[in-house]
Amino acid sequence: MEILNHAEKRTYGAIVIGSGIAGGWAAKEFCDKGIKTLVLERGRKVTHNEDYPTTLMSPWEFEHRGRLTNEEIAANPIVSKCYAFREDAKHFMVKDAEHPYIQDKPFDWIRGYQVGGKSLLWARQTQRWSQFDFDGPARDGFATPWPINYKDIDPWYSYVEHFAGISGNKDGLDSLPDGDFLPAYELTCVEKHFQTEMKKHYKDRHVIVARCAHLSEPREIHYQQGRGRCMSRNLCQRGCPYGGYFSSNASTLPWAAKTGNMTLRPDSIVESIIYDEKKGRATGVRVIDANTNEMVEYYAKVIFVTAAALNTNAVLLNSKSHRFPNGLGNDSGVLGKYIAFHNYRASLSAEYEGYLDTKTEGSRPTSGYVPRFRNVYKQETNFLRGYAAGMSAGRGSHSDQNSVGESLKNSLLNPKLNANWYAGSHMMGETIPKETNQVRLDPTQKDAHGLPIMHMDVSYDDNDDKMVQDFIEQFTEMYTKAGFKNIRTRDSKQAPGLDIHEMGGVRMGADPKTSMLNKWNQMHAVKNVFVTDGACMTSTSTQNPSLTYMALTARAVDYAVKEMRKGNI
Amino acid sequence: MRMSSRRDWLKGMTLAALGTVAFYDLSAKSKPTSFSLSIAEEDTLNRWIGGIIPESSIPGAVSLGVPVFVKTMLKDCYEPKAQETFRNVLGQIPSLYKGDWSQANGPALEAFLFELENGKHGADAKKAMSTLKGLTIQGYVTSEYVMVNHLNYQMAPGFWNPCVPVKQ
Numbered sequence: 001m002e003i004l005n006h007a008e009k010r011t012y013g014a015i016v017i018g019s020g021i022a023g024g025w026a027a028k029e030f031c032d033k034g035i036k037t038l039v040l041e042r043g044r045k046v047t048h049n050e051d052y053p054t055t056l057m058s059p060w061e062f063e064h065r066g067r068l069t070n071e072e073i074a075a076n077p078i079v080s081k082c083y084a085f086r087e088d089a090k091h092f093m094v095k096d097a098e099h100p101y102i103q104d105k106p107f108d109w110i111r112g113y114q115v116g117g118k119s120l121l122w123a124r125q126t127q128r129w130s131q132f133d134f135d136g137p138a139r140d141g142f143a144t145p146w147p148i149n150y151k152d153i154d155p156w157y158s159y160v161e162h163f164a165g166i167s168g169n170k171d172g173l174d175s176l177p178d179g180d181f182l183p184a185y186e187l188t189c190v191e192k193h194f195q196t197e198m199k200k201h202y203k204d205r206h207v208i209v210a211r212c213a214h215l216s217e218p219r220e221i222h223y224q225q226g227r228g229r230c231m232s233r234n235l236c237q238r239g240c241p242y243g244g245y246f247s248s249n250a251s252t253l254p255w256a257a258k259t260g261n262m263t264l265r266p267d268s269i270v271e272s273i274i275y276d277e278k279k280g281r282a283t284g285v286r287v288i289d290a291n292t293n294e295m296v297e298y299y300a301k302v303i304f305v306t307a308a309a310l311n312t313n314a315v316l317l318n319s320k321s322h323r324f325p326n327g328l329g330n331d332s333g334v335l336g337k338y339i340a341f342h343n344y345r346a347s348l349s350a351e352y353e354g355y356l357d358t359k360t361e362g363s364r365p366t367s368g369y370v371p372r373f374r375n376v377y378k379q380e381t382n383f384l385r386g387y388a389a390g391m392s393a394g395r396g397s398h399s400d401q402n403s404v405g406e407s408l409k410n411s412l413l414n415p416k417l418n419a420n421w422y423a424g425s426h427m428m429g430e431t432i433p434k435e436t437n438q439v440r441l442d443p444t445q446k447d448a449h450g451l452p453i454m455h456m457d458v459s460y461d462d463n464d465d466k467m468v469q470d471f472i473e474q475f476t477e478m479y480t481k482a483g484f485k486n487i488r489t490r491d492s493k494q495a496p497g498l499d500i501h502e503m504g505g506v507r508m509g510a511d512p513k514t515s516m517l518n519k520w521n522q523m524h525a526v527k528n529v530f531v532t533d534g535a536c537m538t539s540t541s542t543q544n545p546s547l548t549y550m551a552l553t554a555r556a557v558d559y560a561v562k563e564m565r566k567g568n569i
Numbered sequence: 570m571r572m573s574s575r576r577d578w579l580k581g582m583t584l585a586a587l588g589t590v591a592f593y594d595l596s597a598k599s600k601p602t603s604f605s606l607s608i609a610e611e612d613t614l615n616r617w618i619g620g621i622i623p624e625s626s627i628p629g630a631v632s633l634g635v636p637v638f639v640k641t642m643l644k645d646c647y648e649p650k651a652q653e654t655f656r657n658v659l660g661q662i663p664s665l666y667k668g669d670w671s672q673a674n675g676p677a678l679e680a681f682l683f684e685l686e687n688g689k690h691g692a693d694a695k696k697a698m699s700t701l702k703g704l705t706i707q708g709y710v711t712s713e714y715v716m717v718n719h720l721n722y723q724m725a726p727g728f729w730n731p732c733v734p735v736k737q
Contacts, residue, residue, distance in 0.1 A: 058724060059711045065638075069645035189732035231725035361730035401706060404686075405679040409622050409629065412710055413719045417735060 007299060012038040012263070013564070015285055015300040017270045017315060020117025022306035022533040022549045024248025024256075025160065029557035030304075031261035035564075038263045038298055039256075040287060042307075043113030045266040046092075046120070048226075048249040052239030054088045062087045081498055082110045084121050089237035092120050100453060102442060107456035108497035109310065115266050116249035117308060118500070119546075121237050124213040124245050124365065126166050126547040127388070128157050128177045132376050133541035136430070140375075140384050143338055143433045144509040146538045147519035150177070156551035164246040164550065165222050167366070168211030176208070176371040176543075182216045184209050185364040189355045190393035190421045194368070197482035204376070205478065207391055210369035213246035213547075225251050232363040245365065267291055269449055272319040273303060273328050273529065281528050281569070282328070288449050302528045302560050302569055305506075306553065309534030310339075310439055313505040314454050316531075317441050329523040332513055335506060337438040340540045342501040343387070343429030343464050345491050346471045350484035351420040352393065359395040359417055367392035370425070372542045374470065383466035385430040388542040389475065393423035423484060427471040428542050431496075432463055433504050458496045501545055503537035521556040528569040532556045604640035604652070606659075613662050614639070616670065620678040621705045628714055635708035642704050651700070658697035665690050 013035035016026040023039060030037040045051070059065055066087045073080045076096045085093050094111040101109055112118040131150040138145035154177070161180040170178040187195060187209050195207035214230040215222050222228075227243030227250055236245050243250035256262040267290040274297065276283045284299035305312045313336050319328035327335045367390050374386030397415040401408065437459065441452035472489045479487050496502075509515025512524035521536050523529045532553040534545060563569045606614065615631050618639065622630035630636075643652055663670035666681050673681065684690060685698035709715055716722035 056724075058713065058722070059716065060713045063641055064646060065707060065711050067642075067646055070648065071645070185729055186731040192732075229727070231727040232729055233725045235724075355732070357735050358732050359735050361733050362726040362728040364729040364731075399710075401702075404621050404682045404702070405623055406625060408706075409625070409627065409709075412622070412706060413627065413715065415720070 007297075010297065011284075011299040012036045013300060014038070014302045014304065014560075015040065015298055016304045016306060017285065018042075018117060018305075018307040018311070018533065019115050019248055019253060019264070020112070020306065020308055020533070021119045021122070021248065021546045022553045023117070023304070024119060024252035025550050025553040026304040026306055026532065026557055027256040027262055027264075028252040029554050030561070031256040031259040033557070033561045034259075034261065035561060036261050036263075037256070038265060038300065039253075040268040040270055040285065040298070041115050041117075041264065041266045042269040042290060042311075043115065043117075043266060045264075046114040046116050046239075046249060048243065048247075048254060049239070049241055052241065053091065055235070055238040055241050057088065057238075078108050079110060081108055081494070082500070084237045085110075088235070089121065092237070092239075099447060102445075102453055102455045104455050104457035105459045106495035107458050108495050109456065109502075110497065110500045111308065111311075115253065115264065116247055119247040120239055120249060122247075122546055123544060124236065125369075125544040126161070126164075126168075126211050126213050127369065127371070127543040128179055128211075129153070129541055129543055129548055130175050130177050132175055133539075133543070136385060136541065137539050140379065142384065143539050144507065144511065144514045147508050147510040147515075152519070153548070153551050153555065156555040157547065160547065160550040160554055162219075163221060164213050164251065164547075165215045165218065165227070166211050166547070167214050167216040169209060171206065171208045173206055173208070173371060175373075175376050176206075179211070181211065182214075182219070185212075185214075185216060185366050187368055188360055188393050188395075188421075189358050190352050190423060191368045191391060193352070193355065194391060194393065194423070194479075194482050198370075198478060201478075201481045202373070204373045206371055206373075208369050208371070210366045210390070212366040214365045215244055225255055227251065230365055232365055234363055234365055236365070269451070270307065270315050271295065271449075271451060272315065273305070274299075275319065275321040275323060275328060275526065277321065277323050282526050288451070290449070293449055301564055302530070304553075304557070304560075305529065305531045305535075306533040306549075309502045309505065309537075310454065310456075312531055312533055312535040313339075313439050314441065314451075316506060317439075318452060324525070329516055329525040329529065331525050332515060334435075334514060335516060336440055337435045337505065338433035338507055339437045339439060339458050339502065339504045340431045340433040340537070341458070341496045341503060342499040342540060342542070343431050343460070343467060344426060344499045345429075345464075345494055346468045346489065347424065347426040347492070348472070348475045348479065348487060348489045349422065349424045350479045350487040351422055352482075352484050353420050354483070355421060356419075372430075374474075381466075381470060383463045383470065384432055385463075385467075386542065387427040387429035387467055387471050389425045389427050389471070391423070391425045393421050395421050420485075423479070425475050425479075427468070427475075428499075428544070429464065429467045429471070430540050430542050432461070433507070433539060434461070437504075439505060456497070458502075460496065501534070501540070503534040503540050503545060506531045506535035507538045508536050509538060520559040521552055522559070527563075528560075530556050530560055604644040606640070606656075610656070610659050611636075613659055613670070616673060616678075617659075617662060617682075617701060618705050620673065620682050621702055622709050623674070627719075630705050630709045633709060633712040633714050635705055635712070638708035639701065639704045642708075643700075647700070654693050655697045655700060658694050661694070665694065
């Protein structure tokens with residue numbers, strides 16, 4: 001108890017709430033700049049390699065060969081919908097009973113509570129935003145205008161790409177700017193065929209290999225992190241023994257730790273941020289120990305809230321004071337509102353009856369990518385914004401399983417190449433942030449730690465439905481023009497949330513009356529609090545968002561430290 | 570996470586790294602991992618699985634331990650009703666077979682398995698055969714022996730050739 005009574009021992013230069021993609025970057029940047037930093041993580045400790053229990057397991061070592069048991073599915077109707085919640089990675093995902101929430105409308109909230117957060121589990125796709133994406137809200141009249149432009153974030157994209165290690169080609173597309181890339185993984189021959197056909201039939205439909213956070217050819221900076229080349233295992237969700245893909249655990253957190261400036265405190269659930277009315281600033285955080293439920297306070301000059309989009313909203317909504325009765329910094333009333341996500345509902349599969357004398361060998365950790373082509377330069381459809389898409393084509397194999405006995409055995413031991421190449425695409429659609437899509441705290445119901453349970457009131461709208469329809473029509477046309485056969489389309493109608501790209505609620509904007517954060521991700525009303533995870537997003541565009549969180553975080557820390565040194569915060 | 574289970578994980582990691590087949594339970598609870606059967610039922614199951622993928626110069630499903638996998642899956646991943654149907658059919662198999670089931674093998678056993686598959690012995694038997702064949706194939710092609718010796722299993726290929734000629 002003695003330590004609890006010594007406030008100075010619990011005082012830091014910076015507090016970072018959360019250790020996922022954004023929190024890990026905040027930790028690294030503060031520590032590199034010599035700031036004593038406390039990183040609070042609500043989940044358990046997961047140390048790179050030491051705590052990846054399944055990473056070296058072969059298929060035969062899994063009791064159920066990867067499958068979930070009936071008991072697990074029954075106990076986890078939400079998280080079991082997620083593709084990564086399987087026998088090999090389920091220990092990195094929050095079980096339904098562990099942190100309940102209320103679905104005012106269907107919402108699948110997929111979470112990773114551990115050191116590293118979802119950076120262990122992410123899909124590692126890292127496409128930059130372009131100016132067209134930042135222009136969206138202002139041009140099309142939704143949400144509120146972004147307070148930053150592409151040129152503000154461009155150098156910070158390069159900065160984080162260099163450290164994280166991003167593989168890709170310089171494709172020269174204005175809708176998807178190039179970056180500081182490691183060598184790209186190549187497209188397959190049928191993907192290249194699709195690429196060529198799209199060029200032939202359309203002016204603006206490009207097929208590229210998706211940029212991804214994998215070390216195709218590590219540089220010195222990656223060796224310094226203790227990371228090595230990606231071996232294309234495609235078992236990333238287990239944690240990578242080589243550090244072949246970027247995660248907080250493999251990269252930013254050990255880097256921050258090496259500086260001697262980081263204190264990492266797992267099992268620490270932030271209850272709220274302490275606001276001092278006399279000082280007019282936040283002075284620290286109240287933390288609940290996840291194991292004992294004991295409350296401890298920590299203090300710092302600056303606080304970064306990077307708890308993952310919706311938990312960041314929850315922390316701020318729960319940080320009530322006389323000055324901010326509706327949540328910290330919430331003078332505008334927009335906190336918790338304008339939640340948006342990515343629309344992943346539609347997909348397509350097809351076959352190609354060509355290149356039959358070829359196949360692939362080995363493996364790659366990415367796929368093809370079709371950047372957004374709808375409404376890029378001007379509004380041209382009956383829906384706002386557009387979608388990017390994945391695109392991949394491979395030559396699988398199969399065994400005839402119609403027989404039994406020796407003949408079945410021979411067939412299983414000698415698989416045959418499939419007659420055709422199989423290809424597929426899925427949409428990644430921008431959704432329009434709306435005031436009615438919101439999260440709020442229940443006034444009476446509490447979780448096991450005494451924290452208010454969150455309500456999710458988020459849904460699709462007509463714009464999303466029209467976009468699903470358009471993806472299906474356009475991609476059917478594109479695959480048809482490229483000569484593919486047996487084209488099948490699907491609308492999964494999956495609930496929002498399962499895309500695991502939830503964003504907003506603490507949006508950036510130039511006007512304090514309609515936004516929470518300024519152009520530096522700094523709270524308009526509380527200058528020493530910053531939000532740089534998905535919660536800060538004013539709109540969503542179509543790109544997988546993590547790279548943008550990394551860049552915004554590094555940029556915001558740079559600004560915050562300069563302001564600290566000037567004595568402004 | 571309890572410390573004892575952490576130790577088990579680390580132990581498992583070490584065994585896995587050494588290439589030893591190690592099953593360990595990530596849910597850290599001790600629980601039976603088998604679909605418990607009588608000795609007679611075990612014998613029937615083994616003969617049935619052995620008929621689907623028999624032994625020869627190349628090991629078959631039984632010697633590669635597939636029956637343990639099948640029982641684990643039936644117990645943990647199938648609904649009680651499906652388990653009951655399977656168990657009922659399992660009990661009937663020796664009497665459905667024309668001849669001495671304890672000696673069943675070769676073409677006669679294969680012919681019987683085709684009959685089960687084609688529904689000649691009823692819908693439940695057809696369903697049970699389909700379930701068992703699926704699990705037997707899955708257990709067999711994911712066994713260490715088959716993956717390493719026949720299916721060119723590479724956990725970490727470390728290379729990517731996007732377009733290579735098919736060898737004739």
